[in-house]
Amino acid sequence: MKLSAIKKTVMLKNKKILIAGLANKHSIATGIAKAMHAQGAELAFTYQNERLKKNVEKIASELNSSLLYECDVSSDKSIETMYQNLSKDWKSFDGFVHSIGFAPANELEGNFVEAATRDGFKVAHDISSYSFTAMAKGAKSMLNPSSALLTLTYLGSIQSLPNYNVMGLAKASLEANTRFLAAAMGPDGIRVNAISAGPIKTLAASGVKNFRKMLANYTKRAPLRRVVTTTEVGNVAAFLCSDLASGITGEITYVDGGFNTAAMSIEEYED
Numbered sequence: 001m002k003l004s005a006i007k008k009t010v011m012l013k014n015k016k017i018l019i020a021g022l023a024n025k026h027s028i029a030t031g032i033a034k035a036m037h038a039q040g041a042e043l044a045f046t047y048q049n050e051r052l053k054k055n056v057e058k059i060a061s062e063l064n065s066s067l068l069y070e071c072d073v074s075s076d077k078s079i080e081t082m083y084q085n086l087s088k089d090w091k092s093f094d095g096f097v098h099s100i101g102f103a104p105a106n107e108l109e110g111n112f113v114e115a116a117t118r119d120g121f122k123v124a125h126d127i128s129s130y131s132f133t134a135m136a137k138g139a140k141s142m143l144n145p146s147s148a149l150l151t152l153t154y155l156g157s158i159q160s161l162p163n164y165n166v167m168g169l170a171k172a173s174l175e176a177n178t179r180f181l182a183a184a185m186g187p188d189g190i191r192v193n194a195i196s197a198g199p200i201k202t203l204a205a206s207g208v209k210n211f212r213k214m215l216a217n218y219t220k221r222a223p224l225r226r227v228v229t230t231t232e233v234g235n236v237a238a239f240l241c242s243d244l245a246s247g248i249t250g251e252i253t254y255v256d257g258g259f260n261t262a263a264m265s266i267e268e269y270e271d
C-alpha cells in the first residue's frame, strides 16, 4: 500500500479531556495538552490557584480552549465546585489527566529516615495519590463510556534513589491507586493508566535536591542516552487516552528512554 493511501488518524477526535496540573510551559501537562490538541481533542483545564491562572490561560488559548476552572485537589469542596462549573460547559466528557504531585521541600533532601515526618507523609500522599481517586470519584457520573483517566508517576515508586524520599512512597501508592481505580471503573468501560516518565526539568522537579545530577546520571545509563521530552510523554498520553488503547488498563507505561530496563551502561562499567 502506498503511504499516501494510509488514512491519517486523528486519535482523539470527538474526545473531551480535562487537564489538571499545568503550572507553566515546562510542565509535563503542557506537553500532554499540546499532543492531545494535535490529535484532535477538545480540552479544558484546571489551575491550582490565581497565581497560576495566567500561565494556564495563555497555554489554553494557544490550544483553542477557554475552559478554565480553579481546583485545589487538597480540598474536596474545591474538586466538587470545579466539576459543577465544568458541567455547565460539558454535560459529559471522555477523561482527565492528573499531572499533580507535591511534597514539602524539606522532605525532598537528605537521609530519608531523618527527613521523614508524619505530616510530610500525609501531605505527599494526599496531594500526590489520593487526589487521583478524589478526581475520579467526582468525574464518574459525567464520564462517557470508553473514557480514560491518566496519571503521572516516577521510578522512585519501585526503586529507592537519593532525595526523592517520601515522594517515592506516594508514587507507589499512586500506582496501586491506578490498578484499584482500573478494577473499580473497568466494568463501566472506563480505563485508568499511568505513565512513568523519566526526569524532566520542570518546577516540581526543581524541588528535588541535586536534580541536575540525576539528569546527568540518566543520560549515561538510559539506552537512548538522553532524557525524554514532554512531547514524547504527551504523545504516549494521547495514545493511552484514545480508543487505540482500548485494551489497556491498570498499566504503568514507562516513557523514560529505557532507563528502568538497564542496570548499568557500558560506559558506567568501563568507568
Ligand code: 0WD
Binding pocket: 021, 022, 023, 024, 026, 027, 028, 029, 047, 048, 052, 071, 072, 073, 074, 098, 099, 100, 101, 102, 127, 152, 153, 154, 155, 196, 197, 198, 199, 200, 201, 202, 203, 204, 205
Ligand atoms: O521529572 C519530572 N518532572 C517528573 C514528573 C518525572 C516523573 C513524573 N513526574 C510527575 C510529577 O510527580 C507530577 O505528578 O509528573 C507530574 C507533573 O509534574 P511536572 O510537570 O514535573 O511539574 P509541574 O510543572 O510543577 O506541575 C505539577 C503541578 C504543580 O505545580 P507546582 O510546582 O506549582 O507545585 O501540580 C500542581 C501544581 O500546578 N499541584 C496542584 N494542583 C492542584 N492542587 C496541587 C494542588 N494542591 N499541588 C500541586
